[in-house]
Amino acid sequence: MEDEDCPDLVPIDAGGAEEAESSPSRKIPVTIITGYLGAGKTTLLNYILTEQHNKRIAVILNEFGEGSALEKSLAISQGGELYEEWLELRNGCLCCSVKDNGVKAIENLMQRRGKFDYILLETTGLADPGAVASMFWVDSELGSDIYLDGIVSVVDAKYGLQHLTEEKPEGLVNEASRQVALADLIIINKTDLVSEEELDKVRTSVRSINGLVKILETQRSRVDLSNVLDLHAFDSLSGISLQKKLEHVKTTHAHLDKGIVTVTFEVPGNIKEENLNLFIQNLLWEKNVKDKTGRTMDVIRLKGLVSIQGKSHQVIVQGVHELYDLEETAVAWKEDEKRTNRLVLIGRNLDKETIKEVFIATVREQQGNS
Numbered sequence: 001m002e003d004e005d006c007p008d009l010v011p012i013d014a015g016g017a018e019e020a021e022s023s024p025s026r027k028i029p030v031t032i033i034t035g036y037l038g039a040g041k042t043t044l045l046n047y048i049l050t051e052q053h054n055k056r057i058a059v060i061l062n063e064f065g066e067g068s069a070l071e072k073s074l075a076i077s078q079g080g081e082l083y084e085e086w087l088e089l090r091n092g093c094l095c096c097s098v099k100d101n102g103v104k105a106i107e108n109l110m111q112r113r114g115k116f117d118y119i120l121l122e123t124t125g126l127a128d129p130g131a132v133a134s135m136f137w138v139d140s141e142l143g144s145d146i147y148l149d150g151i152v153s154v155v156d157a158k159y160g161l162q163h164l165t166e167e168k169p170e171g172l173v174n175e176a177s178r179q180v181a182l183a184d185l186i187i188i189n190k191t192d193l194v195s196e197e198e199l200d201k202v203r204t205s206v207r208s209i210n211g212l213v214k215i216l217e218t219q220r221s222r223v224d225l226s227n228v229l230d231l232h233a234f235d236s237l238s239g240i241s242l243q244k245k246l247e248h249v250k251t252t253h254a255h256l257d258k259g260i261v262t263v264t265f266e267v268p269g270n271i272k273e274e275n276l277n278l279f280i281q282n283l284l285w286e287k288n289v290k291d292k293t294g295r296t297m298d299v300i301r302l303k304g305l306v307s308i309q310g311k312s313h314q315v316i317v318q319g320v321h322e323l324y325d326l327e328e329t330a331v332a333w334k335e336d337e338k339r340t341n342r343l344v345l346i347g348r349n350l351d352k353e354t355i356k357e358v359f360i361a362t363v364r365e366q367q368g369n370s
Helices: 002-022 041-050 103-112 129-138 160-165 175-182 196-209 236-248 273-286 352-369
Strands: 028-035 057-061 086-088 094-097 118-122 146-156 185-189 214-217 260-268 298-306 313-320 323-332 340-348
Touching: 028 041, 028 129, 028 175, 041 057, 041 118, 041 185, 057 103, 103 118, 129 146, 129 175, 129 313, 146 160, 146 175, 160 175, 160 196, 175 196, 175 260, 175 298, 175 340, 185 196, 196 214, 196 260, 236 298, 236 340, 260 352, 273 298, 273 313, 273 323, 273 352, 298 323, 340 352
Parallel strands: 028 118, 028 146, 057 094, 057 118, 146 185, 185 214
Antiparallel strands: 086 094, 260 340, 298 313, 298 340, 313 323
């Protein structure tokens, strides 16, 4: 099998490199892989690095767990300074160990363009994937070569529920549930270690936090790569699939008092872009939108499709923590179609009625003045 796969890599490596570099529109997708310690992230990455799949993937490992199969072939610096070693693997993938936030590694990696088509970036067990994701929006140097394809979170079927429901001291977010809140794809791993009833509880808990996410269930982190790559979760290509998805999202209820929930609402009509900006900035930046008990609403992820005055196409809204972006999709509003604005917010202390009222007030009031 390997003999058949390898020749594919040779012509691409020899002649395709210049082609890839000379094509400015050919951006490399980056997928962030996150998950609680022990959930199976490293197993997933090892599987991707060793399995024959005819895809050329660069994997950036943020840390090495005990006894990682890759440790033997990679030396990590003793002094703790940034150190990388690139390793060509038999299946045509590249692997790198990095003790950094990943951006430097990607910049260095881009000098080897033409050798890979995808980048997977692992975050440490307790890392906030949102902070890593935001870097791709802020760093315009990087943005010209790559794009953020999606965030994948691995959840342990056996201990996931315990991690997700763990009470944290006041003011602290439960890291496991934040990783679920930010994910575009959840892999519930080790399903063979739990009963159907236990698995159902994990599913329900994940869904209560993130009503938008796609869920895959696996054993030993073995997944079909086509489900993990090319998610297009952050770009306008997801317009059509997002439209279908948003129609099925329901507002969820927290399992815990301070838990993370998904809230969704729809408001018909056209809105002005500056009014939408004002609403989002009040929510994400000023943080002056409060629930009925006076607690500040904390939005972790924001997604939606809106109808902006003067634009013939649907506009996609994306937000991670304080960063947000508006981008026109390829989906045009039809002549006879009722224009509408549908938003999905994932976060803490979210009150659907209040958010919807604030949205309508911001949009309507400003329009009345214009």
